[in-house]
Amino acid sequence: MSTLVIAEHDNSSLKSATLNTIAAAGGLGADIDVLVAGGGCGAVAEAAAAVPGVNKVLVADNAVYEHQLAENVALLIAEVGANYDNIIAPATANCKNFMPRVAALLDVAQISDITAVESADTFERPIYAGNVIATVKSADAKKVITVRTTAFDPVADSGGSASTEEISAVHDAGVSSFVGEEVAESDRPELTSASVVISGGRGMQNGENFKLLDGIADKLGAAIGASRAAVDAGFVPNDMQVGQTGKIVAPDLYIAVGISGAIQHLAGMKDSKVIVAINKDEDAPIFQVADYGLVADLFDALPELEAKL
Amino acid sequence: MKVLVAVKRVVDYNVKVRAKADGSDVDLNNVKMAINPFCEIAVEEAVRLKEAGTATEIVAVSIGEKSCQEQIRTALALGADRGIQVETSGAVEPLVVAKLLKAVIDKEEPQLVILGKQSIDGDNNQTGQMLGALANMGQGTFASKVVVENDKVNVTREIDGGLQTLSLNLPAIVTTDLRLNEPRYASLPNIMKAKKKPLDVFTPDDLGVSVTQHLSQVKVAPPPERKAGIKVEDVAQLVDKLKNEAKVIS
Numbered sequence: 001m002s003t004l005v006i007a008e009h010d011n012s013s014l015k016s017a018t019l020n021t022i023a024a025a026g027g028l029g030a031d032i033d034v035l036v037a038g039g040g041c042g043a044v045a046e047a048a049a050a051v052p053g054v055n056k057v058l059v060a061d062n063a064v065y066e067h068q069l070a071e072n073v074a075l076l077i078a079e080v081g082a083n084y085d086n087i088i089a090p091a092t093a094n095c096k097n098f099m100p101r102v103a104a105l106l107d108v109a110q111i112s113d114i115t116a117v118e119s120a121d122t123f124e125r126p127i128y129a130g131n132v133i134a135t136v137k138s139a140d141a142k143k144v145i146t147v148r149t150t151a152f153d154p155v156a157d158s159g160g161s162a163s164t165e166e167i168s169a170v171h172d173a174g175v176s177s178f179v180g181e182e183v184a185e186s187d188r189p190e191l192t193s194a195s196v197v198i199s200g201g202r203g204m205q206n207g208e209n210f211k212l213l214d215g216i217a218d219k220l221g222a223a224i225g226a227s228r229a230a231v232d233a234g235f236v237p238n239d240m241q242v243g244q245t246g247k248i249v250a251p252d253l254y255i256a257v258g259i260s261g262a263i264q265h266l267a268g269m270k271d272s273k274v275i276v277a278i279n280k281d282e283d284a285p286i287f288q289v290a291d292y293g294l295v296a297d298l299f300d301a302l303p304e305l306e307a308k309l
Numbered sequence: 310m311k312v313l314v315a316v317k318r319v320v321d322y323n324v325k326v327r328a329k330a331d332g333s334d335v336d337l338n339n340v341k342m343a344i345n346p347f348c349e350i351a352v353e354e355a356v357r358l359k360e361a362g363t364a365t366e367i368v369a370v371s372i373g374e375k376s377c378q379e380q381i382r383t384a385l386a387l388g389a390d391r392g393i394q395v396e397t398s399g400a401v402e403p404l405v406v407a408k409l410l411k412a413v414i415d416k417e418e419p420q421l422v423i424l425g426k427q428s429i430d431g432d433n434n435q436t437g438q439m440l441g442a443l444a445n446m447g448q449g450t451f452a453s454k455v456v457v458e459n460d461k462v463n464v465t466r467e468i469d470g471g472l473q474t475l476s477l478n479l480p481a482i483v484t485t486d487l488r489l490n491e492p493r494y495a496s497l498p499n500i501m502k503a504k505k506k507p508l509d510v511f512t513p514d515d516l517g518v519s520v521t522q523h524l525s526q527v528k529v530a531p532p533p534e535r536k537a538g539i540k541v542e543d544v545a546q547l548v549d550k551l552k553n554e555a556k557v558i559s
Contacts, residue, residue: 067473069475070438070441070448070450071441071447071448074442092469093451093467093468093469094468094469096434096450097438097448097450097451098438099438100403100434100435100436100437100438100439100442101438101439101441101442101448102442103404103435103439104404104407104438104439104440104441104442104443105442107404108404108523109402109403109404109523109524110403110404110433110435110439111524112432112433112434112435113432113434122527126432126532127335127430127431127432127529128320128326128335128429128430128432129326129429129432130532131325131326131327131531131532132326132327132328132335132529132530132531132532133328133529133530133531133532134526134528134529135526135527135528135529135530136524136525136526136527137524137525137527138523138524139522139523139524139525140523173445173447174478175445175446175447175477175478175481176447176448176475176476176477176478177475177476178473178474178475178476179463179474179475179476180473180474181468181471181472181473181474182471182472182473183468183470183471183472184470184471190469190470192469196557196558220558228487231487231488232487237471238453238467238486238487238488239467239468239469239470239471239472241487244429244432245347245426245427245429245486245487247469252557253551253555253557253558263325264322270532270535273557274551274555274557275535275538276547276551282540287537287540288535288537289535289537290537290538291538291539291555292538292539292540292541292547292550292551292555293537293538293539293540293541294540294541294543294544294547295540296543296544301544304544305544305547305548308544308545308548309548309558
C-alpha cells in the first residue's frame with residue numbers, strides 16, 4: 001500500500017494545507033510519498049522532505065508545471081500516480097482544478113472534500129452545504145481524494161528527513177497557456193489557515209466600511225473574510241468569500257459582523273471553535289450558532305471593540 | 310460557434326436538506342427543485358455570447374430522470390435553442406456524467422462547453438474537469454470572465470488569493486463561478502416559446518456509455534449540532550468573555 005500526496009505550494013514555499021493533507025493521508029495506513037510539481041520549486045521539495053512521516057519526495061521541476069496548468073499537471077500526476085493506491089490532495093482552489101482531471105484519466109471516481117477517514121476505503125464528506133454528512137465507500141482499486149483541510153490537524157513541518165527523487169517526465173498538453181495573475185498582496189494570514197477570522201456581511205453597507213475590520217484584524221492577527229452577500233454586492237472580492245462555494249474556515253475564533261447567517265455561509269464557518277456574532281437584528285440566524293452574540297449596531301460596536309482589544 | 314451548456318436539477322438553494330432518521334439517505338420528499346445556481350450562470354453566459362454574436366447556437370443538456378426536462382425548459386426559456394436529455398435513473402456519479410457529456414460532445418461538436426463549477430447537492434466540483442480530461446480539452450474552471458477571440462478563449466479564474474487568466478485553445482471547457490454574471494429572469498413569452506423548442510432524449514446505451522458505480526453511500530447523518538451560546542450585554546463583556554472564558558484572545 002502506498003499513498004501519493006500532492007503538495008500545495010507557490011514554487012517558493014510549501015503551503016500548510018499540505019500538512020493537513022499528510023495528516024489525513026496518515027489515516028489510510030500506507031507509506032506516504034509527496035509529489036512537488038512546479039517550476040523552480042526546489043525550496044518546496046526541501047520543505048516537504050523535512051515533514052516527519054514522509055517516505056520520499058518526488059520533484060517534477062519544469063516550466064510546464066510552473067503555473068499549475070491543470071492539463072499538464074494532471075497528465076503528470078496520472079503517470080506518477082499509476083504506482084500508488086491513493087492519490088490525495090488538499091481541496092484548495094488549485095488542487096480542485098486538476099484532481100478530477102487526474103481521476104478521469106485513471107477512470108476512477110474522485111472522493112471530494114473528505115472530513116474523516118473511517119478506513120482505507122470509507123470516508124466522511126459533507127454534502128448539501130454541510131447540512132448532511134455522507135459516509136461513502138469506494139469500490140475503486142485506486143483512490144483519488146481531496147481533503148477538507150480544516151478537518152485535520154496539520155502534522156509537524158520539521159524533524160523528518162525524506163529522500164528526494166527527481167521526476168523527469170515533461171507533459172505539455174499544449175491546449176492552455178498562462179496569461180497573467182492578480183494576487184492581492186497582504187500581510188495578513190491566509191483565510192483558510194488563520195487562527196482568527198473576522199468577516200463582514202451585507203450589514204457593512206459598502207466596501208469602504210470594511211476598513212472598520214482592519215484595526216481589529218491587526219490587533220488579533222486575523223484574516224478578513226466576507227459573506228456571499230457582501231461579495232455579490234461588490235463590497236469585496238470573491239477570494240474573501242467564506243461559505244459553501246467559497247472558502248471553508250475553522251479558526252479558533254470567528255467573528256461574524258453584519259452577517260445574517262444563511263446556510264451557505266454557515267457551511268463555511270460553523271466548525272470554528274468559538275463564534276462571535278455582531279448583528280443589530282436579534283433574530284438573525286447567525287445567533288443560533290454563535291457562542292457569544294452581541295445585538296448592536298456594528299458601526300458603534302466595531303470602533304469600541306478595536307479600542308478595547 | 311456552437312455552445313453546449315450542461316444543466317442539473319437540484320434541490321432549491323433555499324431548502325435546508327436533512328438526513329432521514331434511519332440514515333439511509335437525504336429526505337427529498339416534496340422538496341422544491343430548481344436549476345443548479347451555477348448552471349444558471351452557465352446558461353446566462355452562453356446567452357450573452359449569442360447576443361454578442363459570438364455564439365450561433367446554444368444546446369442545453371441535462372442528465373437525469375424525466376423531471377430534469379423542467380430544467381432544460383428553464384434553460385430554453387433563458388435563451389438556449391434546443392435541449393438534450395440523457396435519461397438516467399437514480400444518482401449518477403460525476404465520472405459517468407462526464408462520460409455521457411463527452412458522448413454528447415462527440416455528436417454535437419461544440420466549440421465551447423460551459424458548466425457550473427459545482428452542484429449544490431453533492432458539492433463535488435468534478436464534472437467539468439473530468440470532461441476536460443475525457444475530451445482532451447483545455448479547461449477554465451471557476452471562471453469570472455470569459456472572452457472568446459478567434460480560435461481561443463481567455464478565461465479569468467477565481468483562485469486562492471486573487472485572479473488568474475489563462476488562454477485556452479477552442480474547443481474548451483469553462484466552469485462558472487459566482488461573479489461571472491447575474492442571470493436574467495425568463496419572461497413569460499419566452500417561457501411559452503421554450504415549450505415549443507426541440508428537446509431530444511437519449512439513453513446512455515444510445516451514447517455507448519455504461520453507467521457504472523464507483524462509490525456507494527454507506528449512510529448519511531446530520532452534522533454535529535452546534536448549540537447557541539449566550540448574548541452578551543456590550544462590547545466590554547464580549548472582550549471579557551473572549552479573554553477569560555473562551556481564552557481565544559489575550
